[in-house]
Structure formats: structure tokens, C-alpha cells
Amino acid sequence: MNYSQFIWNVADVLRGTYKQHQYGQIILPFTVLARIDAVLEPTKQAVLKAAEGYELDAVPTAMLAARADHHYSFYNLSQHNLKTVANDPDTLEQNLRSYINKFSENVRDIFEKYKFEDTIADLAANNLLFQVIQHFAKVNLHPDNVSNEQMGNIFEELIRKFAEASNETAGEHFTPREVIELMVNLLLADDEDLRTDYIARSVYDPTAGTGGMLSVADDKIHQLNPTADVSLLGQELNPESYAICKADMVVKGQDVDNIALGNTLTDPAFENRTFHYGLSNPPFGVDWKGSKAVVEAEHKNQGFTGRFGAGLPRVSDGSLLFLQHLISKLNEPTVSANGVAQVGGRGAIVLNGSPLFTGGAGSGESNIRKWVLDNDYLEAIIGLPTDMFYNTGISTYIWVLNKQKKADRRGKVQLIDATNMFEKMRKSVGSKRKRLSESQIVEITRLYAAFDAADDKRSKVFDREEFIYRTITVERPLRLTWGFTTERVESLLASKEFGKLKLSEEQDAAVKASLSVFVESKAGVMGSSQAEVKDELLKVFVDAGVPVKPAALGKLVDELAERDESADVVTKAKKPVADASLRDTENVPWDEDIHEYLEREVKPFVPDAWIDESKTKDGAEIPFTRHFYEYVPPRSLEEIDRDLNEVLGRIKKRLEEVQA
Known part of the structure; x- marks a missing residue:
């Protein structure tokens, strides 16, 4: 059964009364309700019996788990379920409200964020509530029937449809599953301790969306180690996405407080915690004007004790703010007398091309890149194909971060060109025309793990200093x-x-x-x-x-x-005065003396030049495309003339045929 299509078919009921961009406000919360209803149904009667005599929000969930074979941290104390509500059309609205309000607070929060009470009232006023409930009562979304991974795919498919209908900001809601799988593979590739029995691992996503990254990480970790104790935590700004993410995490048995609603830049959750793994796909190229006052205050007042000590990017693009935030949430390696007590955290974040090079020496962007390189946090960057995301065709890159690199990776940065590793989709989905196949994900992961540029042009390894430079100001005298x-x-x-x-x-x-x-x-x-x-x-x-x-x-x-x-030469205090109109700048590699550079590269052409050292600035950029560019010589004039003559000959022949 195509559950996503079945759920989407309720749009036939809504069409005419609601506009297409409004469907999500109705369909998504009912999908969540149908999922939770199915999850709770097998133990419903046992839970009701165990909770007798308790107020709704005073029921001890541990007692329910023990006495009702109920491993979830949520419950519902209504006598109703979705089917019984659907079977009583005369008191439909009243019973549905009562059913929703008898959920534990942690689940009621999901429906409150959807303003579900208003949705119920509006559907009832339009005489559509009965049809919608009947539709959802027909689908069985119990985990035995629809796995967590399948449910995540259903959520993503529905969200994609609604995002397209609403013209939402590109990439804001979710990341294609194969991209997430690649990111998670990269994070887990070098974690040798992961296969230790009952090891604990925490996964954090500051831009959680509907929870796709957290879900895939959970699945992959448990594939490698079924005994692992995995904690999934995240924060999301969009209430609807938050509601779906929280519902999915709650169903997985995660702590209900592990998913927070709010702006990660201005009101970060889990302030006193760091994590083993960090995953993020922040919105591409979105400004942070609304967060400007709070972010600037943290930068100024807290410096490097806060998240943004390295610098602030231009207001038009907040990508590098999310990069700094993610780095701040990765575990710092700690050492005890017996060795490493806590391994350093690893992260993967999807960014557009701008954070690689935007901003010259001394700019906020350049300072942030240099800080990342100076601290040796950057392990690798993988260039992805264009047209990989549902609502944008731009070039994207995965930055792999590590606070505890292996010895052979220290001081190094690996670049992997995967821009030509894709398979075309039979049918485009929005702007998404390409996807990564399973074999391509495996191959990119292999290139990363091999950390060897000798035999494959797609992978190159650099000393981190190769991306750092000094910008010198070259002056010439005023005459x-x-x-x-x-x-x-x-x-x-x-x-x-x-x-x-x-x-x-x-x-x-x-x-x-x-x-x-x-x-x-x-x-x-x-x-x-x-x-x-x-x-x-x-x-x-x-x-x-x-x-x-x-x-x-x-x-x-x-x-x-x-x-x-x-x-x-015009002089002042016996020193030559600089001619501002002749002033120029040069980028000097980090490992080269600026005066030697001047003597070799500048003075042969302008012997009277000198460096104003007071204006020298440190910079950093990662010219990814340049390192993989291969020169293709232009066609010869003879070849071009031959082709032109051939085309002209065909045109002349056809004109003669027409005239004849």
C-alpha cells in the first residue's frame, strides 16, 4: 500500500473549500494523530486500568510502563480512539476534542503547535470533519505495519508536497534521504568505538526540520550496533515541522524533552550539553536580520566563551553562524590519567558554495574559516551534484567536522569532488532531478575513509595552511x-x-x-x-x-x-607619501615571507613599491572548484571552419531544393 498517496488522497475531500497551500495544516496533524493512535491501541485498555484514580498529567509513566507493558513516555486516558470517534458522527467534534485533550501534555503540545483545535472547528463548520476522520481511521500506521523509517519517508513526502505548494524557502524543511545517509556514513566511518556493546551515543540537529537526519542516524547506528543506547536531540523553528519531528521522536521512545521549539541562533536549547554527533542542514542563504541584536550581543559580550567568537558573516547569509553553533555543540575530547575519557565530537553540515569563499581577508566570513582551520576542526568537504534538493538546484557541499582527528588527518583537509556522481531521476520532483545511488554513497564514503589522493583525482588532500593567506597592501609613491x-x-x-x-x-x-x-x-x-x-x-x-x-x-x-x-616623489617627514590611486593588494600564501614575495612578484614590474604592513590582514578561503578544474583547450580554427562549411553546405543544398 502506498501510504503517502493514500494520506494525500484526503486532499480530494478538502479541494474547493481549502487552497492547496492550506492542506498541510490539516493533513499533517491528522497523520500524526493516526500514527500515535495506532501505536497506543494495543496497550490502551491496560493503560486505562493502570491509570485509574490519577489526574491526567499526574500519571507516573514509569508505572504505566511496568504495569501495562507500555514503553512509551506518552499516553491517552480517553475511552475513545480514532475509530470510535469516526463511528459516532452525532457527537463527532465533541468526542474528537475530548480525545485530543486526554493525551499526556507532551503529546498535546504537538497538536497545540498545529492549532489543531482551530482546524477541528473549521472542518466542522465546513461539514468536512466526518469525511476526514473516516479517511484516516481506515489506515493502519502501527510500527508493525509501517516502520519508523517508512513513517519518516511518508512525513518527508507529505512535507515536500506542502512545501512546493507554499513556495517555502528552498531546503528549509528537509534534506533528501540519500544525502542524509551519506552524511551519517561519513560521521560513523571512523568511529572505531561504536561497535562496543551498549555504548552510548548522542545525536544533535540544531535545524531538525521533521527529524529526518535524527531518524537516519538512529537507524544507521543500530544497524552497526543493535545494543547501542542512542539519544536523539534537536531544535526546530517551524512549529509544524517541530510537531512532526517531536511526534516521530516520541514514537521512537526518545525523551519528550529531546526536541525543542525555537530559534537556535537566539534561544538555543541544551545550552549545557555537547554531543557525540552533530548533523545540520541550515536554510541556504537566508538572512539573520531578525536575530541580529541577540547574535551581535553574544559575539561582543561573550567572545570565544560563546558561540560566535570567531566572527559574524554578513547579514544576508547566516550559514556560518550555524556552522559555529554546530562546532560549539560537539564534545570536546577530555583526557584522564588512563587516556581519553571522552571522545571528541564529529559533525556534518550541508552548506551552499558561499561559505567556502565569500568575504576577503579580515571579513567575518574569512575570520570564521581561519578559526575553523586554525583549530583543525575541518576534516573534509564533499562537493555534491547540483539539482539534489527539492526546491533548489544550487551547488551544495558537506563539511565534515571533527574535534579529535586521527593522527594522519591532523593538520590536513580532504576535498572530494562528487559533483559528477549521481543518477538522473526518471521524473523530477520539484527542482530535484538527480539522486545518489546506494553504490555512489558507498563509493564516496570509501574515498573519504581511504584518505588517499594518489590514485583518484576525485579526492585531494591538502595541508590546512594551503587555504590560509595574507593580504598585503602594496603602495607606490606619489609623484x-x-x-x-x-x-x-x-x-x-x-x-x-x-x-x-x-x-x-x-x-x-x-x-x-x-x-x-x-x-x-x-x-x-x-x-x-x-x-x-x-x-x-x-x-x-x-x-x-x-x-x-x-x-x-x-x-x-x-x-x-x-x-x-x-x-x-612627494615626501612627508622624510618618508614617501603613498599614491592612493596606485594602491593594490596581493594575496600571499601563508607559508611565504611577504617581503620575499614582494621582491619576486611585484618589484620586477614596479621597483618603487613597498608594503604597508599596518594594513596586512590574515585571510582564509577554500577554492573548491579551482582544485578540481581541468583545462580543456579550445577547438582549433580549422576544425571550427570545417564544421561551419559543412553546415553552410547543408543549408545551401536545402535552399536549392526549395527553389527547384
Whole structure:
């Protein structure tokens, strides 16, 4: 049975009364209700009997588990279930409300976030409630019939449909399952302790969406080690996605407090906890204007004791804020007398291309990248094919993070080009036209684990310093000549400084007449010294009865200057003055001396250049595409001419046939 399609078919009932983008507000909470109803049904009577005499929110769940063979941390104390509600149309709305309100608080929270009471009232007012309940009462979503993984797929399929209908921000709700599987594979590839019996592992997702990443991580860990004790924790901003994620986690037997609602950037949950694994797909290229005040305050007041000490990216894209947050939530390795007491955390985050290179040296983005590299947190970056996500076709990259690298990976960064590793889908789903096959996921994981660039052009290993550089400011001396040429005098008369003198008509006429004489005389020829021109200009103002302060006179003299490469260098305090118009910058590799670089790369072309060391900035970028670019020589002119002649010949032949 295609459960996703069956559930979606309830849209036939809603069509005409509701718009397509409103379907999700109705279908998703009913799907959650049908799932939880099916989960609780086998033990319902035992739970009711065990809870006799207790108030709704005072029932000890541990007692229920012991006496009712009930391993879930939620319950329902209503005599109704979905089928009995559907079988009594006369009191339908009343019974459904009562049924919902008899859930334990941790489940009621899910329906409250969906504003489910309003949905019930609205469906009843439109005479659709009975049809919708009957539809969902027909489907059996018990875990024995629909596994947790299948249920996750159903949720994702439904969410995708609603996201497309609502034109939601690309990639905001969920990540394609094969991308998640690759991310989880990468995280688990080097965890040698994972196969230890009854080992505890925690998985955290700060942008949990509907919980797909947490679910896949849970499944993969238990495939490797069925005895592992896995805790799944996450935070989600969107109430509907939060409701689905929480419902799924609750059904899995996770602690009800493990999924939090809220903005990870401004109100992070689990503040005093770190985790073994971190997974995240933050929204691509979304601004953080709404979080600006709180984030900037944390950056300023807490520095590196907070999450954003390394820097702040531009407000138009918050990707690198989520990267810093995820790193802050990974376990720090701790060492005891007997060795490592806590292994360092590992993370994987999906980002667009911008965080790799946006922002020059000294920018917030560059500072963040350098901090990540300096601390040796970055283990690998995997470039994915385009058109992998449902609502966007942009290039995406998986950053693999590790706070405790193996010895051979320390100080190294691996880049893997998987942009051509995909299979085309038979039918596009939104913007998603490509997918990773199981064999391709295995191959990318193998390339990562091998950590060997010798035999495969798709994997390259670099020293981390290769992505760090210094930007130097190269100055050249200012060379000027002064004189009373027509252009220079016009510039002086049009300047703000001349306007500030506020001359009378007589003074203005006298100054202009004197300057005109200089222009027409030999003195007007460019080439005079600054001192000579200054003396002559002062005499002009004195003769016209215009008082001029020395600072103002200096600025007016500057208007009579013109750059001349053959002129002498202008100096100040016996040092050459830099010509701002000739200023340039150069990026120098981190392991190279900046002065040696200047002598080799710059001075052969401009011998008078020097470095203004006060302006030198450290930078970092990861030019992923450049490292995998392969030059393809253009076609020869002879080959192009041959093809053109062939095409023209065919056109000529067809024209002759038409004319005939």
C-alpha cells in the first residue's frame, strides 16, 4: 500500500473549500494523530486500568510502563480512539476534542503547535470533519505495519508536497534521504568505538526540520550496533515541522524533552550539553536580520566563551553562524590519567558554495574559516551534484567536522569532488532531478575513509595552511608636479575649499584675474615645485585682500597638482607619501615571507613599491572548484571552419531544393 498517496488522497475531500497551500495544516496533524493512535491501541485498555484514580498529567509513566507493558513516555486516558470517534458522527467534534485533550501534555503540545483545535472547528463548520476522520481511521500506521523509517519517508513526502505548494524557502524543511545517509556514513566511518556493546551515543540537529537526519542516524547506528543506547536531540523553528519531528521522536521512545521549539541562533536549547554527533542542514542563504541584536550581543559580550567568537558573516547569509553553533555543540575530547575519557565530537553540515569563499581577508566570513582551520576542526568537504534538493538546484557541499582527528588527518583537509556522481531521476520532483545511488554513497564514503589522493583525482588532500593567506597592501609613491594650467585652476575654483572662503565680488574677480595671468604666462606650465606654487598662490590671495589659513592654503595648492611619473616623489617627514590611486593588494600564501614575495612578484614590474604592513590582514578561503578544474583547450580554427562549411553546405543544398 502506498501510504503517502493514500494520506494525500484526503486532499480530494478538502479541494474547493481549502487552497492547496492550506492542506498541510490539516493533513499533517491528522497523520500524526493516526500514527500515535495506532501505536497506543494495543496497550490502551491496560493503560486505562493502570491509570485509574490519577489526574491526567499526574500519571507516573514509569508505572504505566511496568504495569501495562507500555514503553512509551506518552499516553491517552480517553475511552475513545480514532475509530470510535469516526463511528459516532452525532457527537463527532465533541468526542474528537475530548480525545485530543486526554493525551499526556507532551503529546498535546504537538497538536497545540498545529492549532489543531482551530482546524477541528473549521472542518466542522465546513461539514468536512466526518469525511476526514473516516479517511484516516481506515489506515493502519502501527510500527508493525509501517516502520519508523517508512513513517519518516511518508512525513518527508507529505512535507515536500506542502512545501512546493507554499513556495517555502528552498531546503528549509528537509534534506533528501540519500544525502542524509551519506552524511551519517561519513560521521560513523571512523568511529572505531561504536561497535562496543551498549555504548552510548548522542545525536544533535540544531535545524531538525521533521527529524529526518535524527531518524537516519538512529537507524544507521543500530544497524552497526543493535545494543547501542542512542539519544536523539534537536531544535526546530517551524512549529509544524517541530510537531512532526517531536511526534516521530516520541514514537521512537526518545525523551519528550529531546526536541525543542525555537530559534537556535537566539534561544538555543541544551545550552549545557555537547554531543557525540552533530548533523545540520541550515536554510541556504537566508538572512539573520531578525536575530541580529541577540547574535551581535553574544559575539561582543561573550567572545570565544560563546558561540560566535570567531566572527559574524554578513547579514544576508547566516550559514556560518550555524556552522559555529554546530562546532560549539560537539564534545570536546577530555583526557584522564588512563587516556581519553571522552571522545571528541564529529559533525556534518550541508552548506551552499558561499561559505567556502565569500568575504576577503579580515571579513567575518574569512575570520570564521581561519578559526575553523586554525583549530583543525575541518576534516573534509564533499562537493555534491547540483539539482539534489527539492526546491533548489544550487551547488551544495558537506563539511565534515571533527574535534579529535586521527593522527594522519591532523593538520590536513580532504576535498572530494562528487559533483559528477549521481543518477538522473526518471521524473523530477520539484527542482530535484538527480539522486545518489546506494553504490555512489558507498563509493564516496570509501574515498573519504581511504584518505588517499594518489590514485583518484576525485579526492585531494591538502595541508590546512594551503587555504590560509595574507593580504598585503602594496603602495607606490606619489609623484606630483604643480602649476597654474587651465584645468588645475578650474579645479581650484570649483573646489569646496575655495567656496568656503566666501569672497566678495571684487575679491573673486581679483583672484580670478591673477590666476588667469598665471595660466597665460610661462609660470602656468606644469613642472613648478610645490613651494613655488604655494608662494605664488598666497601672493594672489594677499593682493586680493583675502585672508587664508595655512591648512586651507595647503588644500587649495593640492588642487594645482597633477600626477607625473617622471616627477620627484612627494615626501612627508622624510618618508614617501603613498599614491592612493596606485594602491593594490596581493594575496600571499601563508607559508611565504611577504617581503620575499614582494621582491619576486611585484618589484620586477614596479621597483618603487613597498608594503604597508599596518594594513596586512590574515585571510582564509577554500577554492573548491579551482582544485578540481581541468583545462580543456579550445577547438582549433580549422576544425571550427570545417564544421561551419559543412553546415553552410547543408543549408545551401536545402535552399536549392526549395527553389527547384
